[in-house]
Amino acid sequence: MLCFLLQLTVEKEKQDPESPRGALEACLNRCSISSSEDPPQNKEAIENADADVRCKNLRASSNWGKFFKLWKRRSMKRLSSFPPLSCAPVISKRNKNADPDVDDLNLHDIYDFQSSLHSFSITDLEIATDYFNPENIIGRGGYAEVYQGILPEGKLIAVKRLTKGTPDEQTAEFLSELGIIAHVDHPNTAKFIGCCTEDGMYLVFRLSPLGSLGSLLHGPSKDKLTWSRRYKVALGTADGLMYLHEGCQRRIIHRDIKADNILLTEDFQPQICDFGLAKWLPKQLTHHNVSKFEGTFGYFAPEYFMHGIVDEKTDVFSFGVLLLELITGHPALDESQQSLVLWAKPLLEKKDIKKLVDPSLGDEYDQDELNRLTSTASLCIEQSSLLRPRMSQVVESLLGQESCVVTPREDNRKMMQRTYSEELLDSIEYNSTRHLRDLDRIREVALAS
Numbered sequence: 001m002l003c004f005l006l007q008l009t010v011e012k013e014k015q016d017p018e019s020p021r022g023a024l025e026a027c028l029n030r031c032s033i034s035s036s037e038d039p040p041q042n043k044e045a046i047e048n049a050d051a052d053v054r055c056k057n058l059r060a061s062s063n064w065g066k067f068f069k070l071w072k073r074r075s076m077k078r079l080s081s082f083p084p085l086s087c088a089p090v091i092s093k094r095n096k097n098a099d100p101d102v103d104d105l106n107l108h109d110i111y112d113f114q115s116s117l118h119s120f121s122i123t124d125l126e127i128a129t130d131y132f133n134p135e136n137i138i139g140r141g142g143y144a145e146v147y148q149g150i151l152p153e154g155k156l157i158a159v160k161r162l163t164k165g166t167p168d169e170q171t172a173e174f175l176s177e178l179g180i181i182a183h184v185d186h187p188n189t190a191k192f193i194g195c196c197t198e199d200g201m202y203l204v205f206r207l208s209p210l211g212s213l214g215s216l217l218h219g220p221s222k223d224k225l226t227w228s229r230r231y232k233v234a235l236g237t238a239d240g241l242m243y244l245h246e247g248c249q250r251r252i253i254h255r256d257i258k259a260d261n262i263l264l265t266e267d268f269q270p271q272i273c274d275f276g277l278a279k280w281l282p283k284q285l286t287h288h289n290v291s292k293f294e295g296t297f298g299y300f301a302p303e304y305f306m307h308g309i310v311d312e313k314t315d316v317f318s319f320g321v322l323l324l325e326l327i328t329g330h331p332a333l334d335e336s337q338q339s340l341v342l343w344a345k346p347l348l349e350k351k352d353i354k355k356l357v358d359p360s361l362g363d364e365y366d367q368d369e370l371n372r373l374t375s376t377a378s379l380c381i382e383q384s385s386l387l388r389p390r391m392s393q394v395v396e397s398l399l400g401q402e403s404c405v406v407t408p409r410e411d412n413r414k415m416m417q418r419t420y421s422e423e424l425l426d427s428i429e430y431n432s433t434r435h436l437r438d439l440d441r442i443r444e445v446a447l448a449s
């Protein structure tokens, strides 16, 4: 039954051109349009072709089998990354002489896009990771084990091997993450190198030598996180998240912003990773609704928790919690399930900043930067999403460039295009009793988990 439901979900997503899987599927379908169709020459024609492709997506059969077969066969061959749909190369002609298994796929046409990806064989990854030697494990998540490795040319890599869940769940996770990361390219997002679908599913990234922010901040090497580095991490992460929300062809909601999902390069440049839960939001949709809670307790925005609403503001809330972690050194939820937000809010309201600062920093911090971080954090964790800034405003606020630090509420109301969660919260007059009830519910669920 579970498998059947999962299959249904997968089929539904494949038919949704706005989902990562749908975009990849459409990309593949585009290449199987018959040679009698001339490539459209202009934007309108391309859009018509897209619509055509979407209709073809309704076919029950999938191109994924062919795609994986081809991917496996072309071990270590350079492939360009998946193009965003709106600027995807147009229809390709079939190569009649090509391998019959893949005769309606012309990868050079599909992947004619800027950066390059590799299709690794399992042998490549075994050699790189010393046969997945447990000593090379550098991280474990809900879905995967991550190994460090080295390629023959000396490049250091991190191999994310999907290990948890049923094969169908692994496929769903793999395709969701692949569908997003192959479109993402920013100094503050993890550098995706390629993947492997032989004997399991593997995503390959450039190694971030310092590991995750979470492991540094809550581990024995905390002293490396000086104030200036924390500030750099805050700014870089905000920049990366602004890119996902506002700088990509499609709005991407990460849905799991947390310290463990921020990797650090050798010079403490943050890189957002783990796009397993990320969602594309089409322009015409104000929000996405989920019925299943996924993500991490301690970082959930109230409207996500209460109503399953996902939009940019739910990421902004999680980013606010991350800022609090950087300032205080406390985890989002401690061992006794105490919420950092609940602890920090009264101090932020009283502007008792001294009590907030991580004691391990002593007096070694820049007061102006600290003020900017704390005031931005309090805006980001506003109960009502209406009062939270957008990520572009967050960046300005962190840099001390924007008036939203001084008069957040009015400015925000005027400047921001309203999201669904804003409309909803505005309409139900979010009073303090309700606020406290929601917080209690969050606490109860967190304790029960």
Ligand SMILES: Nc1ncnc2c1ncn2[C@@H]1O[C@H](COP(=O)(O)OP(=O)(O)OP(=O)(O)O)[C@@H](O)[C@H]1O
Residues within 6 Å of the ligand: 138, 139, 140, 141, 142, 143, 144, 145, 146, 158, 160, 190, 205, 206, 207, 208, 209, 211, 212, 215, 256, 260, 261, 263, 273, 274, 276
């Ligand atoms: N490129 C990388 N370089 C260094 N370490 C990495 C890299 N990618 C992942 N890691 C480590 O592996 C951990 C788990 O990775 P990731 O979050 O992608 O797995 P996941 O199973 O999707 O996790 P989650 O449970 O959050 O969904 C990270 O927190 C980090 O410590």
